[in-house]
Amino acid sequence: MALTLVIGNKNYSSWSMRPWMALKAFGIPFNEIVIPLYTGDADKRRILGFTQSGKVPALIDGEITVWDSLAIIEYLAERFPDAHIWPQDRASRAHARSISAEMHSGFMALRNECGMNLHRPVGAKRLSDEAKANITRIQQIWTDCRQRHAGEGPYLFGAFSGADAMYAPVVHRFQIYAIEVTPPVREYMDTMQANTAFKEWTEAGLAETLLIERFEVE
Structure with a gap:
């Protein structure tokens, strides 16, 4: 099952960019869901449907949800150790x-x-x-x-x-x-x-x- 990354607008969402860059740069397959930020209650409810933090980014891996950019990158490093997301030394x-x-x-x-x-x-x-x-x-x-x-x-x-x-x-x-x-x-x-x-x-x-x-x- 492919990972899913929920992100905000690419024009504005710096925190979304961080794990997205990690996934792309290391060639880890994932599906992408973009939910515009600050556009109303409907989009806020969509985000809450993925993570109770109410914020993006959020990574979905089966039954596991990881939110927060740095936490996602750490999770990816554990999930894909051969990618060497962190330096080996x-x-x-x-x-x-x-x-x-x-x-x-x-x-x-x-x-x-x-x-x-x-x-x-x-x-x-x-x-x-x-x-x-x-x-x-x-x-x-x-x-x-x-x-x-x-x-x-x-x-x-x-x-x-x-x-x-x-x-x-x-x-x-x-x-x-x-x-x-x-x-x-x-x-x-x-x-x-x-x-x-x-x-x-x-x-x-x-x-x-x-x-x-x-x-x-x-």
């Missing part, structure tokens, strides 16, 4: 999980001030000191990972991993909001933007016609 795996958890629980200022919106014309905006500190920290994380694993491949830990999936929406944010980045960070962003799964998500998001006003007003 124990130290690198611990590092990858740590920065993924940091993404999962932090960087609130950046998220709030630079919302995911693929339709937004590229351009800078005034950011708070807290958001600027978030940007500095993310660049530090990416640069450190690339320095450690430059000889193993172009992603954070050489090969594509769950950590790259967790940071994929940030690549969009940096691009859309014209964030000034260092050359190593730009190189990593170019790698991610050339990734087949990343491009597929982006193209689908740009093709969406539903606009949610609350996300279109800055």
